[in-house]
Amino acid sequence: MAEIAHPLRRSVFRGVAGHCPACGKGPLFWRYLKVNGRCEACDTDLARYPADDGPAYLTILLVGHLVVAPMLFFPIVWRSNPLYSLPFILSALAVLTLAVLPRVKGGWVGLMYALDVRGSDAVLHTANAAD
Numbered sequence: 049m050a051e052i053a054h055p056l057r058r059s060v061f062r063g064v065a066g067h068c069p070a071c072g073k074g075p076l077f078w079r080y081l082k083v084n085g086r087c088e089a090c091d092t093d094l095a096r097y098p099a100d101d102g103p104a105y106l107t108i109l110l111v112g113h114l115v116v117a118p119m120l121f122f123p124i125v126w127r128s129n130p131l132y133s134l135p136f137i138l139s140a141l142a143v144l145t146l147a148v149l150p151r152v153k154g155g156w157v158g159l160m161y162a163l164d165v166r167g168s169d170a171v172l173h174t175a176n177a178a179d
Contacts, residue, residue, distance in 0.1 A: 053162065053163065053164035054069070054070070054161060054162045054164070055162065056159070056162040056163075058072075059158040059159070059162035060155045060158040060159050060162065061155075061158070062076075062154075062158055063076060063153075063154035063155045063156070063157050063158025063159070063161070064151050064152075064154050064155040064158065065154070066150065066151070066154050068084075068087040068089060068090060068092060068094065069092075069157060069161040069162070070087060070090050070092040070161065071087060071089050071090035071092070073087075073089035073090070074087035074088040074089035074090065075088070076094065076154050076157060077154070080150065081149065081150060081153055083095060083097075083099065083153075083157060092161075094157065095167075096166045096167055097157050097160035097161050097165065097166065097167070098160060098165065098166070098167045099153050099156050099157055099160070102156050103149060103152045103153035103155075103156045104149070106152050106156070107145060107148050107149045107152045110148060110152070111141060111144055111145050111148060115140070115141060116141075119137070125137075
């Protein structure tokens with residue numbers, strides 16, 4: 049079992065809020081999904097904590113379960129003309145996905161910070177490491 053290097057809950061919640069998981073003061077992102085290389089407040093190297101595809105998968109999972117699954121129970125979805133309902137549903141899904149993705153990525157970076165997982169640790173988890 050992995051040993052937790054930093055407080056897990058605090059680090060994840062700071063990341064979800066878009067702040068540095070170490071100090072909670074500096075911004076985590078300098079663009080929509082671009083993680084700052086270093087924290088402006090505490091000089092923590094944020095670039096070494098990998099996010100990769102995890103936030104995208106988790107966002108799809110959340111949005112799918114929170115929106116698509118309950119939507120299947122409403123009969124208006126099945127009775128309405130797809131020309132009218134589909135653009136509304138797809139635009140709502142796109143907006144929700146774009147709103148949730150940075151928060152999930154921030155929480156993911158906070159989780160990687162708390163567990164002290166670095167980008168250089170990826171060699172330990174690849175399938176061809178046994179070669």
